[in-house]
Each structure stands twice: as C-alpha cells, then as structure tokens.
Amino acid sequence: MNQQILTIVVPCYNEEEVLPNTIHQLDKLITNFINDGLISSRSKILFVDDGSADRTWSIIYKASLHNEHVRGLKLAKNVGHQNALLAGLFTAKDASDCIVSIDADLQDDIKVIQEFINKFQAGYEIVYGVREKRNTDTLFKRKTAEWFYKLMKKLGIELIYNHADYRLMSKRAIEELQRFEEANLFLRGIVPLIGFKSTSVFYDRKERLAGQTKYPLKKMVSFAFDGITSFSVIPIRFVLSIGLVTFFVSFLFSIYFLFLKFFGTTQTGWTSLITSIWLIGGLQLIAIGLVGEYIGKIYKETKRRPKYIVDIDSYNLPFPQHLNHLEGEAMYNYELRQLPETT
Known part of the structure; x- marks a missing residue:
C-alpha cells in the first residue's frame, strides 16, 4: 500500500509565544510518523498566518528555511479563524491524501493524530477529534457549551458534541467541502453535511502553554449566533x-x-x-x-467576495536544499535578506 501524504494545517493569529514549541512538537511527531512508515516523506506542516500583528510570520518563515517539513501561507489580512482554516485546507488539498487541522496552541492532544491516520487507512474519510471531558474549562464555559449543543440539536442542526475544528479529512472530502460556497462559514455544521463515512476519536484537552485564547466570550457568542442563523430558520x-x-x-x-x-x-x-x-x-x-x-x-x-487573499505561499515551493551548507551567521544574514518587508 502506498504511503499517504499527510498535511497538518495550523491557523495562526498572533501566536509568537507558542509557535516555537508548536513547530518543534509537530515536526517531531511528523518525523516519527515518517520513520515508522506510517506516512509519506513528502508530508508537511502548513502554518497559516491570519494577518498577525506580531512576529508570527517571521517565525514561520525562518522555520521553513531550516525544516523541509514546515511550510507557510501568509494571508493579506485577518479574515478570521474559519476562513484561515479553509485557506490552509484548500491550499494543501492538491498535494495531500489527507489533512489534519489543529489550533496553534496545541491544547488538542497531538498523540491521537496517529489514531486519525489509522482510521483514515481503515476507510474513514472524516475523523473527528472529540473531547472526552471539559475539566480544563470554567463552569460557565462548560455549561454554556452544553446549552449550545443542546440548542443546536433542538433546531435540527447536526453537530458532533464536544468537537471543535480538530479533525482529519480526506482529499475527496475537502474537494466536496470546496463546493460549499457560502460566505457565512460554520465548518462544524458544514462538515457533517458532506455525508462521507466518518468516525470519532476521543481525547483529553490540555491547558494552553502560553499566550491568550483567541476566542473570548464576545467571539464565542458571535460564533454561536452565526452557527444558529447559518443553518436554521x-x-x-x-x-x-x-x-x-x-x-x-x-x-x-x-x-x-x-x-x-x-x-x-x-x-x-x-x-x-x-x-x-x-x-x-x-x-x-x-x-x-x-x-x-x-x-x-x-x-x-x-x-460573492473572496473568503481570503493569499499574500505569500511557500507550501508548494521546493525546500531550499542549496542552503544546507549555510550555518550560523551566514544563515542569519540570508534570512534577513529574504524576509519579506511586511514582517
């Protein structure tokens, strides 16, 4: 059986505090998968910079010069988490057999990605990462999340309980997702509509290592309201x-x-x-x-405005092998010359 090409898509917005650790952990994970023969050596990690105002793109860009697994996609402006995630999925689609989406803070347990791949190889086209419990959340957040899922069910909207945007999708599933052209995106409701064979993998969520959550109460309420009004009259x-x-x-x-x-x-x-x-x-x-x-x-x-506009795309570019001989100050000077002025 041919080894599948995996791409891990990571939307990022002002994540300079957690990115070095995120890059290190995901690179180590994907390297182990390749060494174990689980996935192809052409597998990648695609970081999508959603118009960050800090050093997020600088960190991604420099990592892509050193690491053949790391690639970056810089959006021209901030378009929101859902659109940034779509940009990564659609960019990686043509060069991947399956794609895993995960948030940059890595609160979702990356160890279960191996289970995602096993389920994919067993014939499942969509694998949902579902939280076993919500012990890391406050009582208020737990209760409001529970009420939200119950309300959506009452309204006839199909959602996977305690699932966010941590999932694996096959290339075919993403091709079908691309046919959904609405501007008001609520991926947690759209993905189940695809209807392909799916399953769930359960895990425990961890505490955020650094930085602040990008989903405060105001955004959570807006996100929930968008979900309700996008799927039900x-x-x-x-x-x-x-x-x-x-x-x-x-x-x-x-x-x-x-x-x-x-x-x-x-x-x-x-x-x-x-x-x-x-x-x-x-x-x-x-x-x-x-x-x-x-x-x-x-x-x-x-x-019918575009959901996102790409500024810089390094995903499909070959890794700069000619830079392998550069070390120390020489590599640093090269990075400074190549780094886009926007950073």
Whole structure:
C-alpha cells in the first residue's frame, strides 16, 4: 500500500509565544510518523498566518528555511479563524491524501493524530477529534457549551458534541467541502453535511502553554449566533409564533377591558398600559433585528467576495536544499535578506 501524504494545517493569529514549541512538537511527531512508515516523506506542516500583528510570520518563515517539513501561507489580512482554516485546507488539498487541522496552541492532544491516520487507512474519510471531558474549562464555559449543543440539536442542526475544528479529512472530502460556497462559514455544521463515512476519536484537552485564547466570550457568542442563523430558520419562525401569541393575548385582554368598561368599574391603569407598550415594542425590535440578521447574511452571500487573499505561499515551493551548507551567521544574514518587508 502506498504511503499517504499527510498535511497538518495550523491557523495562526498572533501566536509568537507558542509557535516555537508548536513547530518543534509537530515536526517531531511528523518525523516519527515518517520513520515508522506510517506516512509519506513528502508530508508537511502548513502554518497559516491570519494577518498577525506580531512576529508570527517571521517565525514561520525562518522555520521553513531550516525544516523541509514546515511550510507557510501568509494571508493579506485577518479574515478570521474559519476562513484561515479553509485557506490552509484548500491550499494543501492538491498535494495531500489527507489533512489534519489543529489550533496553534496545541491544547488538542497531538498523540491521537496517529489514531486519525489509522482510521483514515481503515476507510474513514472524516475523523473527528472529540473531547472526552471539559475539566480544563470554567463552569460557565462548560455549561454554556452544553446549552449550545443542546440548542443546536433542538433546531435540527447536526453537530458532533464536544468537537471543535480538530479533525482529519480526506482529499475527496475537502474537494466536496470546496463546493460549499457560502460566505457565512460554520465548518462544524458544514462538515457533517458532506455525508462521507466518518468516525470519532476521543481525547483529553490540555491547558494552553502560553499566550491568550483567541476566542473570548464576545467571539464565542458571535460564533454561536452565526452557527444558529447559518443553518436554521427556526428562530424566525419562533419570533413569528411569539408575535401571534402576543396578538391573541392582546385581543383577549381587549375584550376583557371592554367588558369592564361597560359592565364594571375601571381605574386608570398607567402601569399596565406602559408595560404593554414596552413589551410589544421590545418584541417588535427583536423581530426586526432577527429578520435583519438574515437579510444581512443574504447581502453578504450575493456579493460573492473572496473568503481570503493569499499574500505569500511557500507550501508548494521546493525546500531550499542549496542552503544546507549555510550555518550560523551566514544563515542569519540570508534570512534577513529574504524576509519579506511586511514582517
């Protein structure tokens, strides 16, 4: 059986604190796989710089000069984690048999990549990395994540529970993924739609070694909302149902108040009046905002703008073997001459 070419895609945004360790660990892993005959010697690690403002690209670029396994892809500007991940997947697709995506902080256990490859060789085209438990998260994050997955299930959206973007995909699966052209990306929901034979591998997540998370609460809420509105129209139907119920209740109260006016006694009800106005006004604003969110997504889709623009691509370039004789100061001077001005 021919050895498969593996590419590990690593999206990076301001990751200079963790990158040296990440490069070292992934290079050691891929070298061991090659030595054991598990994958082809043409396998690579592709780091995607998502418009970082620190030394991220400089570290990637220098590593690619020294290490034949390391390659870099620099995007022209920050386009977000999902688009950066797509850029790496689509760039590596033509030169790979399978691709593993993983975050740069390596909180996901890289040891299970061997299980990913074993499952791929057994015939699975998509292998999901699923967290066994969430002990490293705060209670708030655990509970909100649990509620999110339950809500998505209620809305009829197929998600892999406790799975993020740590997965293996075959070349064929990524070719099918490339056919999904929507601008509003939610890969955790899109990948299961491909429908190819899939399985899961379970692991324990580790603490972040350095730097700060690139998904604070604000981004997590935005990400969750994008996921809901990109895959379901149930929220709009829910608002419509609330509107109908509110109208029906208001109609019953109108009959009741008319009954009091003609057959009983009434008093000035400023509190109930103003409460009703604020309640109905709030519902109207929520409904308009929700409908506007869907219209905004339609607006983005119709423009068909590119998801990302590549600035520098070293993935498909041959390793500079002519530099092997350079050492110390000579290599340092060469790096300074070749380093792009943008860094």
